[in-house]
């Protein structure tokens with residue numbers, strides 16, 4: 001969060017307290033309502049920007065890229081996975097597609113050879129925290145945020161990977177995240193199409209959903225490994241790749257200056 005945003009939120013809280021004092025002194029019921037709206041409105045704003053993945057108020061995150069071609073950025077989260085990753089790499093080769101794998105540090109540490117395989121086959125690796133702390137990332141301390149970033153960076157760098165992209169767990173932000181990312185030269189990447197593969201039981205449904213929302217410059221969010229129900233694992237990615245071919249779309253890795 002920027003200093004200006006923090007000062008604005010703090011000023012709103014102080015103004016709400018001032019209105020509440022005035023409401024008691026006068027007394028004035030309308031002032032009470034205005035004080036309550038302002039006081040709790042700040043909390044709602046903060047909650048929205050912490051938990052809504054596309055929100056930009058606390059942490060800038062890219063949700064699309066600029067292109068005039070029928071291109072999308074396929075991103076695959078939560079790996080690497082010893083079963084899924086090799087199959088997905090073969091599928092990507094077969095469809096002449098490139099993807100970014102947002103890997104979890106502790107899973108990458110178990111299979112560093114998969115990181116090498118991913119990069120050698122022309123794909124990219126992004127940072128997806130060390131432990132994927134879905135429930136606690138929003139309130140993690142500075143020390144915890146740094147550990148989540150640095151431990152995964154150590155794993156990735158040991159495999160020769162210098163990531164430039166970061167994706168927070170399920171898109172949840174943290175007040176301390178922007179500065180921590182900037183220190184490590186990482187940029188936060190969200191998505192424009194959530195495939196829903198972690199919640200679906202039908203891979204066809206996942207592909208249909210992605211196909212319905214396709215547009216040039218979209219960032220497609222998919223997953224691999226145990227995050228995905230067995231019936232959907234890998235199959236959904238295959239069907240999405242086939243849908244992209246049918247719609248004459250290519251999977252590319254955008255350049256930093258294309259991101260929006």
Ligand SMILES: [Zn+2]
Nearest residue numbers: 077078169170
């Ligand atoms: Zn994830």
